[in-house]
Amino acid sequence: MAKNLFNFYLDDDVKYAVMDKLTRVCGEYSKGQLASLIRVMLTDFALTPDEQVSNELVEKIKQEYVYNTSKNKRTRSNL
Numbered sequence: 001m002a003k004n005l006f007n008f009y010l011d012d013d014v015k016y017a018v019m020d021k022l023t024r025v026c027g028e029y030s031k032g033q034l035a036s037l038i039r040v041m042l043t044d045f046a047l048t049p050d051e052q053v054s055n056e057l058v059e060k061i062k063q064e065y066v067y068n069t070s071k072n073k074r075t076r077s078n079l
Helices: 012-026 033-047 055-071
Strands: none
16 A cells, blocks of 8 residues: 655654654664654554544544644634
8 A cells, every 4th residue: 555645743842752752662763663653553543443442532632623723824614
């Protein structure tokens, strides 16, 4: 399956905390660990049956979406 470039914004403090943790638990790699983590997490989410998706995770996703759409001037929303 072909991979396509997908861009999104990520807070620097989150990026650095994740990279630090990845280095601690997986070891040092030259690059690509964060992208690998994102791909694995997205695949796991996609393959998880709907009824087994955590309600807490769903709420966090909703909150993150509302927060970011309200900050993004280019997003037109009826929130």
